[in-house]
Amino acid sequence: xxxxxxxxxxxxxxxxxxxxxxxxxxxxxxxxxxxxxxxxxxxxxxxxxxxxxxxxxxxxxxxxxxxxxxxxxxxxxxxxxxxxxxxxxxxxxxxxxxxxxxxxxxxxxxxxxxxxxxxxxxxxxxxxxxxxxxxxxxxxxxxxxxxxxxxxxxxxxxxxxxxxxxxxxxxxxxxxxxxxxxxxxxxxxxxxxxxxxxxxxxxxxxxxxxxxxxxxxxxxxxxxxxxxxxxxxxxxxxxxxxxxxxxxxxxxxxxxxxxxxxxxxxxxxxxxxxxxxxxxxxxxxxxxxxxxxxxxxxxxxxxxxxxxxxxxxxxxxxxxxxxxxxxxxxxxxxxxxxxxxxxxxxxxxxxxxxxxxxxxxxxxxxxxxxxxxxxxxxxxxxxxxxxxxxxxxxxxxxxxxxx
Amino acid sequence: xxxxxxxxxxxxxxxxxxxxxxxxxxxxxxxxxxxxxxxxxxxxxxxxxxxxxxxxxxxxxxxxxxxxxxxxxxxxxxxxxxxxxxxxxxxxxxxxxxxxxxxxxxxxxxxxxxxxxxxxxxxxxxxxxxxxxxxxxxxxxxxxxxxxxxxxxxxxxxxxxxxxxxxxxxxxxxxxxxxxxxxxxxxxxxxxxxxxxxxxxxxxxxxxxxxxxxxxxxxxxxxxxxxxxxxxxxxxxxxxxxxxxxxxxxxxxxxxxxxxxxxxxxxxxxx
Numbered sequence: 001x002x003x004x005x006x007x008x009x010x011x012x013x014x015x016x017x018x019x020x021x022x023x024x025x026x027x028x029x030x031x032x033x034x035x036x037x038x039x040x041x042x043x044x045x046x047x048x049x050x051x052x053x054x055x056x057x058x059x060x061x062x063x064x065x066x067x068x069x070x071x072x073x074x075x076x077x078x079x080x081x082x083x084x085x086x087x088x089x090x091x092x093x094x095x096x097x098x099x100x101x102x103x104x105x106x107x108x109x110x111x112x113x114x115x116x117x118x119x120x121x122x123x124x125x126x127x128x129x130x131x132x133x134x135x136x137x138x139x140x141x142x143x144x145x146x147x148x149x150x151x152x153x154x155x156x157x158x159x160x161x162x163x164x165x166x167x168x169x170x171x172x173x174x175x176x177x178x179x180x181x182x183x184x185x186x187x188x189x190x191x192x193x194x195x196x197x198x199x200x201x202x203x204x205x206x207x208x209x210x211x212x213x214x215x216x217x218x219x220x221x222x223x224x225x226x227x228x229x230x231x232x233x234x235x236x237x238x239x240x241x242x243x244x245x246x247x248x249x250x251x252x253x254x255x256x257x258x259x260x261x262x263x264x265x266x267x268x269x270x271x272x273x274x275x276x277x278x279x280x281x282x283x284x285x286x287x288x289x290x291x292x293x294x295x296x297x298x299x300x301x302x303x304x305x306x307x308x309x310x311x312x313x314x315x316x317x318x319x320x321x322x323x324x325x326x327x328x329x330x331x332x333x334x335x336x337x338x339x340x341x342x343x344x345x346x347x348x349x350x351x352x353x354x355x356x357x358x359x360x361x362x363x364x365x366x367x368x369x370x371x372x373x374x375x376x377x378x379x380x381x382x383x384x385x386x387x388x389x390x391x392x393x394x395x396x397x398x399x400x401x402x403x
Numbered sequence: 404x405x406x407x408x409x410x411x412x413x414x415x416x417x418x419x420x421x422x423x424x425x426x427x428x429x430x431x432x433x434x435x436x437x438x439x440x441x442x443x444x445x446x447x448x449x450x451x452x453x454x455x456x457x458x459x460x461x462x463x464x465x466x467x468x469x470x471x472x473x474x475x476x477x478x479x480x481x482x483x484x485x486x487x488x489x490x491x492x493x494x495x496x497x498x499x500x501x502x503x504x505x506x507x508x509x510x511x512x513x514x515x516x517x518x519x520x521x522x523x524x525x526x527x528x529x530x531x532x533x534x535x536x537x538x539x540x541x542x543x544x545x546x547x548x549x550x551x552x553x554x555x556x557x558x559x560x561x562x563x564x565x566x567x568x569x570x571x572x573x574x575x576x577x578x579x580x581x582x583x584x585x586x587x588x589x590x591x592x593x594x595x596x597x598x599x600x601x602x603x604x605x606x607x608x609x610x611x612x613x614x615x616x617x618x619x620x621x622x623x624x625x626x627x628x629x630x631x632x633x634x635x636x637x638x639x640x641x642x643x644x645x646x647x648x649x650x651x652x653x654x655x656x657x658x659x660x661x662x663x664x665x666x667x668x669x670x671x672x673x674x
Contacts, residue, residue: 014537022538023535023537023538024506024533024534024535024538025461025462025533025535026461026462026532026533026535026556026580027535027555027556027557027558027561027565027580028462028556028558028560028580030535030558030560030561030565031558031560031561031562032560170465170468170469170472171458171459171468171472176459177459180459180460180461180468183461183462184461184462184464187462190560284511285510286506286507286510286511287505287506287507287510287533288459288507289459289461290461290533295507297507297511298511299511300480300481300482300508300511300512301457301481301507301508301509301510301511301512302457302458302475302480302507302508303458303459303507304458
């Protein structure tokens, strides 16, 4: 077994998390990444920048997000107590906005008037369009043509916010193809364009930068849990697609060894069915989208199509830091199926009056499995990374209901 | 001396430019790849860049991505590409073949296994788009140990330091990307290339090929005035795309002949 260094200090200066991460891009992108690296270093060491970031998180996003003790749900499960970190209460309804604000401020610092983004379900696109409107920036969002059809409401939302949505017709016409297209735009328009990546993947410094901006989630929990429950939780549980909400809540807890970190992947129709999106638990290491990480790929090294009921988890890779946390055994990675996630979705609606995102429902579903196996004085902290309004159509369809 | 080096040496001796066309292996059909390679040589190619199809060709434009998608639908894999090179070698022992592609299929095969198999098949050089020098020191060393040239890209934005890094780790030739963006995009700026190339050539101490944005005999000739080699990719893929299956080989050959003719009008060494 490889052991994580203590204190935990990753990535190294070249963006490596052990064998993962790095800068696997064409030469044409290297200067842009060097420029971004220098700008981000300057920003994060600048107290005025950080103060503005915090001000925006407080007054625009509504942070800190509360922690809520889901007592009725915990009682019904009959075991450990479940606490929810309410990222669903953020402006725009998910954790994505934390990172978008951070990157938009870096873009402004770099003097880039145009931001671009890729999006799958549309949540990161909406968050990017939102902050672009807030800071007066031009915004172009790349979205797979299939996803544009499936997520009409979010497409309209982005347009209302003034963004241009470009449907991507290449490849499987989903998130990974949108990412490819956004990279192409960036390499062509580097002089005036900032690429806001939505998750802890991509070439260095993105995995680190996105993690740093999302780490506000875990930092708040470190303070809030002792206030709420008198101590830190026994387990922190979060869903993992690209892995930004999980990295955000995990990272401040990495140096708290008694807290178990559990990432929950999308098993789709089941890990054995082959129709899933579980890169860490069902994939192998490789290189995609600028970093080395676990990937879902064929024997020949071609990236394969993924499946999950939750569009936000439907990605064939995962952030490189999760790959490292898995290999170093600091975090555990598990999965739940579409059906299990849906069951947790309905339970939270009925017992707590909270409609969770289908992504977050994966974390909830694993908590619902784990809680009954533990005594009542144990504490599980689940990152409720987003609200489920966007998923009404998907859930209704599964229940045989049409609007 | 590698096959690539000896090609450049004899071209230099006769004051000619290298013509390096690119096709994607398996496009439009696997059985046409070897005939296309021979047609490229018959049309006047000095080196062949053979694209290894990948599902997510991030640095390529839509034309080469479509070629990749067609090839993958045709069941292509890295293993099959190597078999095609071996097949090509049964009738051609002289024209260097450079594989161009992405890191993941090679990592899936395993670097050692790939380098051994490529060397056995008769591959001469390897250009992995998403392996910049800092991420592939071992890979480049393994290639060199087997007599294969690791080919690297340089861009208009590359710094002096990067030019030195690439000179140290690469061999064979340098592929200078003549414009910002992806393959097959926009028009290129001849003056920009002409201004930048002497510094690049001086910095790397090996031949410099220029690609991205070269679409016809005229743009090839103008680039050839200043470069050691001219690389043409997307335009040839378009020729394949727009030809009826049974005419693709002939039309590609005719296109390459036109470019060859234009390059051979150039007098003397690159400026």
